[in-house]
Amino acid sequence: MCRDRETKPLKYARAKIPHYWRVESEKGRAAVHAFELEPTTGAYTSVGIFRERMKVDAPFPLDLDLTKIKTRREQSE
Template sequence: MNAEPPPPAPQWAVPPEGGWTADDLDTLPTLPPHTELIDGSPVFACPQTVFHSRAVSFFSGHLLSSAPPGLEPVARFTIDIDRSNRPEPDVVVVRANAVESLRQTRFPASNVLLAIEVVSNDSVTRDRETKPVKYARAKIPHYWRVENHDGRAVVYVFELEPATGAYTSTGIFHDRMKVSVPFPVDLDLSAIAPRPRAADPQ
């Protein structure tokens, strides 16, 4: 009995010379959902943890309710930095005029005011080192990094320093986060933690 031939490798498995481009993310078939492009290479999303899901929902929901007119928070949406880099922050706040169509798949980095990354086990180095450098070079004014410390959210807040073109830390928040830029927010970070379990019926 002849064995069936193995299925062909997906097209994105072998990059072209020079790597893939930002435009390729919209045309390559069979790409997994939420694929990013970092330095010409696709980066695939791992399964979400409960913390990650709750944090993304928390920030996207609260920023949507507090953002002033003219700004639009969007969750898990790619942004164009350059030809070889099209990352997908967990939440971005963009100028509302960046939303041109309900069918668009990315925003230009020039329209992003805030990028938020929720750190996962597989994304620690990217979120702490790789992405902040790229976001700063793209002149995104604000960057927030959210980490899980023993089940509770800690938010590291950074602002672009014009003289150096790099991010500088402006605060570390544990239980309550209150900032005035890019617009005022006052957040109870403990709400990201899992809810208490209901008592077992007697």
């Protein structure tokens, strides 16, 4: 988890990747932490945390029902 929260964002920002999403399991449900690269600082800034529905326009239009995503535990049952 530390790698996803600390190492990857730094490497992606250095590579100038404009958007970074981190998907985590919260109480067995998907949560998407969305970040956008701030051009003036070269660091990521949070653009939202989505838990039930993810609706964004950037980097492309997306409307996703996160409640339909099965966790690894649910997939194995």
